[in-house]
Amino acid sequence: MKKIRKVGILTGGGDCPGLNAVIRAVVHTACRDYGLVVCGIIDGYAGLIHKNVRKLELADVSGILPRGGTILGTSNRDNPFNYTEEGAGKAKEHRDVSAQALKTIEYNEIDVLIAVGGDGTQHIANQFYERHGLPVVGVPKTIDNDLNGTDVTFGFDTALNIATTAIDKLHSTAEAHHRVMVIEVMGRYAGWIALEAGLAGGGDVILVPEFPYHIQAVCDKIRRRADGGKRFSLVVVAEGAKPEGGQLVVARQVNDASDPIRLGGIAAQVANQVEDMTGIESRYTILGHVQRGGSPTPYDRILASRFGYHAVEAAVNRKFGHMVGLRGNEIKTTPIKEAIAVPRRVRADDDIVRTARAVGTCFGA
Ligand code: F6P
Numbered sequence: 183m184k185k186i187r188k189v190g191i192l193t194g195g196g197d198c199p200g201l202n203a204v205i206r207a208v209v210h211t212a213c214r215d216y217g218l219v220v221c222g223i224i225d226g227y228a229g230l231i232h233k234n235v236r237k238l239e240l241a242d243v244s245g246i247l248p249r250g251g252t253i254l255g256t257s258n259r260d261n262p263f264n265y266t267e268e269g270a271g272k273a274k275e276h277r278d279v280s281a282q283a284l285k286t287i288e289y290n291e292i293d294v295l296i297a298v299g300g301d302g303t304q305h306i307a308n309q310f311y312e313r314h315g316l317p318v319v320g321v322p323k324t325i326d327n328d329l330n331g332t333d334v335t336f337g338f339d340t341a342l343n344i345a346t347t348a349i350d351k352l353h354s355t356a357e358a359h360h361r362v363m364v365i366e367v368m369g370r371y372a373g374w375i376a377l378e379a380g381l382a383g384g385g386d387v388i389l390v391p392e393f394p395y396h397i398q399a400v401c402d403k404i405r406r407r408a409d410g411g412k413r414f415s416l417v418v419v420a421e422g423a424k425p426e427g428g429q430l431v432v433a434r435q436v437n438d439a440s441d442p443i444r445l446g447g448i449a450a451q452v453a454n455q456v457e458d459m460t461g462i463e464s465r466y467t468i469l470g471h472v473q474r475g476g477s478p479t480p481y482d483r484i485l486a487s488r489f490g491y492h493a494v495e496a497a498v499n500r501k502f503g504h505m506v507g508l509r510g511n512e513i514k515t516t517p518i519k520e521a522i523a524v525p526r527r528v529r530a531d532d533d534i535v536r537t538a539r540a541v542g543t544c545f546g547a
Pocket of ligand 1: 300324325368369370474
């Protein structure tokens with residue numbers, strides 16, 4: 183059995199606060215506890231394709247714990263199993279360049295790859311593991327919190343804090359002007375940010391992708407509040423929410439991207455319909471990428487550090503093809519294949535949903 187001497191680490195997909203805390207914990211654990219060498223792969227899987235790798239030492243991770251983003255860079259376009267190449271004057275071509283990516287691993291003598299990312303990144307890591315036998319360990323990240331195999335992903339808590347702070351700010355101006363404020367949050371096809379920030383911020387209406395809504399029900403709720411003397415309302419809408427029988431609102435379609443659909447704009451649709459149907463002035467705010475930026479919360483720094491430490495432990499203990507995750511208060515590993523089989527979505531019987539209903543929140547039904 184080959185001894186583990188070198189660990190490679192990459193951060194893939196959309197960034198989120200806490201990535202640097204993982205990198206720092208991996209470097210410290212690998213170098214100090216096990217005397218391993220750590221190679222950082224630049225810009226996610228793009229670094230493997232383009233041979234862009236650098237050694238990471240303790241000095242490289244000094245001071246990065248509170249920093250958002252990732253010192254390694256990231257990319258959500260460069261899938262080595264379906265790589266898009268654009269030749270001069272030629273149409274775009276899709277090729278499997280995974281063998282080329284593996285050469286970078288071999289050339290740098292990387293014994294195990296730690297892949298920090300969401301479902302797309304974990305999917306690719308698992309393909310390397312299953313098709314090429316590459317030893318991989320996954321670390322789950324995403325503000326969307328939509329991965330199984332962990333109770334929570336790091337990045338979510340920071341996004342939740344940012345979204346809740348924004349709702350609080352909109353609350354006072356909504357109240358002053360007697361308006362309806364519609365705030366759109368991220369989450370792709372999962373409603374976790376909308377649900378939890380909505381509950382924390384006192385959203386009167388929360389619209390999530392998992393429960394298609396009826397605009398009439400939203401307006402009825404706002405009208406009832408107005409009739410009861412509450413002349414303002416807060417509507418928290420997930421970017422992936424859609425009306426019953428209706429369509430997602432897509433800001434732009436980019437056919438060659440790994441995820442061709444860029445969501446965005448549902449808040450404008452909801453605000454305009456509410457104003458037309460209730461006669462109450464309505465405004466909307468789209469929070470966007472601000473939810474992914476800035477310094478991670480203490481919770482995310484701690485969770486990300488634990489994931490980094492346990493990812494190295496998993497690598498040394500040869501738990502290849504597994505992803506670390508939080509279960510209760512323990513860090514456990516799950517086969518990546520299981521973690522990515524189905525996304526983690528909001529369910530009607532979830533305690534947070536029941537609590538939100540109990541405090542009077544309308545889900546648009
Ligand atoms: O998956 C994280 C996320 O921020 C989603 O919530 C959002 O839909 C998407 O990424 C935005 O991606 P991009 O950075 O490519 O615009």
